[in-house]
Amino acid sequence: MTIHLALLIVYSVGVVALGLWTSRLIRSSSDFFVAGRRLGPGLIFASMLAANIGSGATVGVAGLAYAEGISAWWWSGSAGLASLVLAFRVGPRIWALANEHGFYTTGDFLEFRYNATVRLVISVLILCGTLAILAGQIIAGAAILNVLTGAPRWVGSLIGGAIMTIYFAAGGLLGTAVVNTVQLVVMLAGFLLAMPVALGTVGGLGTLFSSLPAGYGDFTFSTGPGSGWTLLFLTGPAFIVSPGLIQKSYGARSGGALRTGVALNAAALMVFAFVPVLLGMVAAVSLPGIQDDNLVLPTLLREGLPVWLGALALAAVFSTEVDTCDAILFMISTSASKDLYKRHVNPGATDAELLRVARIAAIAGGTLGVLLSIYLATVIDALTIFYSLLVASLFVPFLGGLYTRRAGPAAALAAIVGGVVTLIGVRLALAERYPWVDPTLTAVIVAAAAFAAVSSVTKSRL
Numbered sequence: 001m002t003i004h005l006a007l008l009i010v011y012s013v014g015v016v017a018l019g020l021w022t023s024r025l026i027r028s029s030s031d032f033f034v035a036g037r038r039l040g041p042g043l044i045f046a047s048m049l050a051a052n053i054g055s056g057a058t059v060g061v062a063g064l065a066y067a068e069g070i071s072a073w074w075w076s077g078s079a080g081l082a083s084l085v086l087a088f089r090v091g092p093r094i095w096a097l098a099n100e101h102g103f104y105t106t107g108d109f110l111e112f113r114y115n116a117t118v119r120l121v122i123s124v125l126i127l128c129g130t131l132a133i134l135a136g137q138i139i140a141g142a143a144i145l146n147v148l149t150g151a152p153r154w155v156g157s158l159i160g161g162a163i164m165t166i167y168f169a170a171g172g173l174l175g176t177a178v179v180n181t182v183q184l185v186v187m188l189a190g191f192l193l194a195m196p197v198a199l200g201t202v203g204g205l206g207t208l209f210s211s212l213p214a215g216y217g218d219f220t221f222s223t224g225p226g227s228g229w230t231l232l233f234l235t236g237p238a239f240i241v242s243p244g245l246i247q248k249s250y251g252a253r254s255g256g257a258l259r260t261g262v263a264l265n266a267a268a269l270m271v272f273a274f275v276p277v278l279l280g281m282v283a284a285v286s287l288p289g290i291q292d293d294n295l296v297l298p299t300l301l302r303e304g305l306p307v308w309l310g311a312l313a314l315a316a317v318f319s320t321e322v323d324t325c326d327a328i329l330f331m332i333s334t335s336a337s338k339d340l341y342k343r344h345v346n347p348g349a350t351d352a353e354l355l356r357v358a359r360i361a362a363i364a365g366g367t368l369g370v371l372l373s374i375y376l377a378t379v380i381d382a383l384t385i386f387y388s389l390l391v392a393s394l395f396v397p398f399l400g401g402l403y404t405r406r407a408g409p410a411a412a413l414a415a416i417v418g419g420v421v422t423l424i425g426v427r428l429a430l431a432e433r434y435p436w437v438d439p440t441l442t443a444v445i446v447a448a449a450a451f452a453a454v455s456s457v458t459k460s461r462l
Contacts, residue, residue: 003311005148039251044261046181047248049268052079055140056383058276058317063293065280069216071228072277078232080269082239087262090240092255106243107339113401114409123339125393133386134328134369135376144318147298157373165366190316191275198282211285225438233441238387241398244331332365333358392419392443396451411454419447
């Protein structure tokens with residue numbers, strides 16, 4: 001057994017043990033869903049940052065930078081810019097409503113603002129998309145195990161999926177906030193120590209950029225939708241209205257705690273965004289010829305660093321995948337139990353029943369995510385499905401409902417249908433003929449137009 005694998009095993013056992021230990025703190029569905037609404041700025045920061053730095057921001061971005069260079073910063077950089085909007089505009093406003101009306105999920109707000117039909121449609125769409133992003137995290141974890149042991153993807157998917165499902169199902173939001181703090185320390189230590197050493201192996205920043213094609217140093221480079229600065233249209237809106245992040249916001253003890261925690265998360269995201277990008281570029285110089293984008297970062301950390309540091313850095317990467325998985329399971333379990341089960345299947349469910357269904361939903365979601373991870377090709381492919389569907393369906397009705405009282409259920413449904421149909425249509429019918437037509441941006445424009453048009457001829461029920 002190598003030191004890399006040994007450290008990974010020790011770390012994984014520790015995470016599961018900590019998650020199970022925190023389960024003793026969960027006494028009600030409020031603890032599971034919104035941490036009893038008692039998270040301070042430190043836990044908000046740790047929980048948000050841990051959720052936002054996942055497989056896309058590490059393994060996916062390194063693979064993108066391996067092929068395109070510094071412009072891969074926009075994947076996580078856009079998330080940081082959007083998080084500022086969440087911190088100072090959207091977050092405090094939705095937190096005040098959640099605190100006043102007892103919201104647990106984004107669906108609670110949508111029904112309050114529109115009706116049960118809007119809640120149901122969005123819940124189903126987001127559940128489908130969420131399975132894709134969960135699969136993306138599991139793909140990244142499986143890639144690490146593949147590099148270390150040669151295990152096929154399905155084995156790595158089963159192991160990674162089991163770890164994150166067990167500790168989340170035990171502790172919910174309150175438990176994961178504690179676990180995420182530990183994971184954040186491991187992640188930052190691993191990456192911050194690995195970065196200067198990796199750069200040193202290629203002679204520093206100056207040598208790195210001079211050793212690569214000129215386009216690799218172009219911050220504005222883009223090959224079209226889903227590349228470079230166009231990622232602002234894909235990941236930016238998603239980080240403003242993501243149900244997982246909105247629901248984490250509900251757990252804040254005050255509006256001030258929320259603003260501080262999310263703003264610190266935004267700043268950290270924009271700085272951290274450079275780290276996996278530069279590591280991917282280092283790999284392009286020192287390890288040319290890697291065919292699988294998912295293996296760029298794990299291979300560099302194993303082969304390009306001293307053994308002890310490579311082991312720590314791989315544990316850090318694995319940590320990012322696991323802690324983002326818990327945020328995704330949070331979306332799945334809360335939406336399935338509160339938005340679907342309690343609202344449409346068993347309105348009279350007790351608090352204990354709701355908690356039990358949430359845990360069952362987390363286990364079912366983890367299982368389906370593992371199965372899907374075996375079939376999707378790359379981390380970026382999986383995450384693009386989620387972000388596109390999330391933005392096309394939720395962005396306009398959520399913000400429209402938050403900032404205007406005129407729009408009613410008909411406007412929300414028109415936006416959802418218009419956005420999703422446009423997204424699918426552009427991807428299937430126009431992507432090859434007009435490659436610069438961004439499917440996600442086009443979907444948002446159509447959704448906004450439909451929302452405004454229907455709002456102008458109907459009245460809100462409020």
